[in-house]
Amino acid sequence: MSPKLAISISPHIRTRETVPRIMWTVVLVLLPAGIFSCLNFGWHVLSVIAACVITAVVLEALIQKLRGKEITISDGSAVLTGLLLAYNLSPALPIWMAIIGTVVAIAIGKHAFGGLGHNIWNPALVGRAFLMAAYPGAMTTWFPSRLAGAVDAMTYATPLNVIKQSLPQSLPSLGEMFFGIRGGCIGETCCLLLLLGGLFLLWKGYITWHIPVAFLGSLACFAVIASGGKPQAAVFAICAGGAMLGSIYMATDYVTSPVSVRGMLIFGIGCGIITGVIRKWGGYPEGVCYAILLMNSATPLIDRLTLPRAYGEAKRKVWV
Amino acid sequence: MRALREFTKGIIERNPIFVLMLGLCPALAVSTSVTDAVGMGLATTFVLVCSNVSISIIRKIIPYRVRIPCYIVVIASFVTIVKLALNAYLPDLYKSLGIFVPLIVVNCIILGRAEAFASRNGVGLSFMDGLGMGVGFGLGLVLMGFIREVIGAGELCHLRVLWKGYEPMLVMTQPPGAFLVLGFLLGLFNLLHRNLKKSKD
Numbered sequence: 001m002s003p004k005l006a007i008s009i010s011p012h013i014r015t016r017e018t019v020p021r022i023m024w025t026v027v028l029v030l031l032p033a034g035i036f037s038c039l040n041f042g043w044h045v046l047s048v049i050a051a052c053v054i055t056a057v058v059l060e061a062l063i064q065k066l067r068g069k070e071i072t073i074s075d076g077s078a079v080l081t082g083l084l085l086a087y088n089l090s091p092a093l094p095i096w097m098a099i100i101g102t103v104v105a106i107a108i109g110k111h112a113f114g115g116l117g118h119n120i121w122n123p124a125l126v127g128r129a130f131l132m133a134a135y136p137g138a139m140t141t142w143f144p145s146r147l148a149g150a151v152d153a154m155t156y157a158t159p160l161n162v163i164k165q166s167l168p169q170s171l172p173s174l175g176e177m178f179f180g181i182r183g184g185c186i187g188e189t190c191c192l193l194l195l196l197g198g199l200f201l202l203w204k205g206y207i208t209w210h211i212p213v214a215f216l217g218s219l220a221c222f223a224v225i226a227s228g229g230k231p232q233a234a235v236f237a238i239c240a241g242g243a244m245l246g247s248i249y250m251a252t253d254y255v256t257s258p259v260s261v262r263g264m265l266i267f268g269i270g271c272g273i274i275t276g277v278i279r280k281w282g283g284y285p286e287g288v289c290y291a292i293l294l295m296n297s298a299t300p301l302i303d304r305l306t307l308p309r310a311y312g313e314a315k316r317k318v319w320v
Numbered sequence: 321m322r323a324l325r326e327f328t329k330g331i332i333e334r335n336p337i338f339v340l341m342l343g344l345c346p347a348l349a350v351s352t353s354v355t356d357a358v359g360m361g362l363a364t365t366f367v368l369v370c371s372n373v374s375i376s377i378i379r380k381i382i383p384y385r386v387r388i389p390c391y392i393v394v395i396a397s398f399v400t401i402v403k404l405a406l407n408a409y410l411p412d413l414y415k416s417l418g419i420f421v422p423l424i425v426v427n428c429i430i431l432g433r434a435e436a437f438a439s440r441n442g443v444g445l446s447f448m449d450g451l452g453m454g455v456g457f458g459l460g461l462v463l464m465g466f467i468r469e470v471i472g473a474g475e476l477c478h479l480r481v482l483w484k485g486y487e488p489m490l491v492m493t494q495p496p497g498a499f500l501v502l503g504f505l506l507g508l509f510n511l512l513h514r515n516l517k518k519s520k521d
Contacts, residue, residue, distance in 0.1 A: 097487075100489075108500070112503075130491060130496075133490065133491035133494060133496055134489045134490055134491040134492075135487065135489070135490070136490065138487075
């Protein structure tokens with residue numbers, strides 16, 4: 001039984017929002033997109049997700065035991081990392097590759113830097129980037145969307161692939177893309193469910209609007225300018241790849257994104273522009289993962305430059 | 321006895337790559353395969369031994385203020401010999417090592433041993449020191465090359481060693497793989513040293 005009178009230093013206002021509560025909420029909010037993906041790509045998706053989550057949890061417990069730390073697998077952060085990694089993988093990926101990716105995410109992305117709260121990059125994206133470099137063939141082999149019409153069922157390529165390689169295939173309509181009836185990574189296709197989940201997190205106050213809006217806004221602006229002023233290019237850019245998943249659920253990771261409002265806006269705009277640049281001129285069709293990883297690297301710098309001034313303090317020279 | 325110690329210290333206790341952290345550039349770049357690693361290790365060992373011995377011989381007549389340029393001239397002469405010899409007798413290896421043969425000149429291990437050891441010690445000890453450091457560097461390269469080639473290509477010395485359906489983890493033969501392998505090996509060596517220290521105490 002905890003004592004009624006807490007004798008401790010400030011802060012004295014307690015809240016029910018704890019790390020486990022937030023993590024598990026995000027996991028729950030992400031689940032509908034996974035269920036949709038099973039319907040869209042078949043049941044192999046479920047085994048990829050299960051492999052990632054189970055590996056993440058087991059490995060986290062193992063490493064924490066080896067390091068002599070408290071085992072915190074019940075806080076949901078390992079589950080979330082595994083789930084997010086699975087959502088970033090191709091639905092056709094062999095299970096053992098998904099397991100290797102999870103091992104890299106948890107062991108190198110998270111625990112090599114000291115565990116939750118100390119990692120520089122989003123662990124799930126570290127895992128994805130590693131798999132992209134290790135097995136580029138398997139990571140870019142896609143399943144066709146089962147929910148698309150019979151004719152479209154042969155389209156293996158994602159919409160961004162079609163654009164990048166100028167494939168002779170018809171693109172899904174903007175509506176189909178918004179509802180997720182297209183090829184792509186496991187958890188990125190259904191923009192509607194991702195958006196609803198994001199709004200829920202926003203309403204609960206677990207994330208703020210700054211990073212997602214800055215991210216998607218700058219990406220949309222970039223797409224419109226790059227396409228020579230077509231407004232539908234903005235919708236395409238937001239719905240076609242992993243921008244929705246990345247901006248709402250991964251760029252907003254507390255550990256690897258800036259803390260101040262100005263910082264978050266800079267972070268989001270940077271992500272959006274880098275994504276646009278990679279899609280337009282880069283070697284890969286999709287750049288959300290690398291955009292977020294690059295801005296993760298810049299986060300300590302952004303935090304330093306956007307440090308709010310204390311009242312009455314003289315203006316600092318920032319660029320020294 | 322001391323000579324033997326000067327030789328063995330370079331292999332584990334003061335391994336140039338994993339403990340002194342010198343010569344990391346060739347360690348990262350030339351460890352994509354065991355063949356390259358062995359070639360680079362031997363070339364560096366040759367230059368290291370010869371430069372250590374020569375500098376030890378002339379250490380009393382080198383003016384203190386211009387000692388670094390003197391070392392570099394000595395080292396560059398031996399690197400030129402290695403370069404010409406490789407080009408003449410092992411053209412394939414020479415081609416695959418590329419720019420990293422002439423870059424042995426600026427390898428920190430060689431200059432470091434000249435400055436820290438050969439310029440203060442006799443010829444015999446300098447020889448043993450150069451040999452030990454060279455072997456330590458070569459073994460480090462081979463270890464990295466072994467891990468990277470087996471995992472990254474499923475091959476060893478360009479011969480298939482893993483089972484037929486093995487999917488090579490391509491990243492291991494690329495620069496990120498080099499950094500990852502080096503990082504893990506550094507961690508391993510730190511662990512080893514901590515345990516050694518504990519058992520000594």
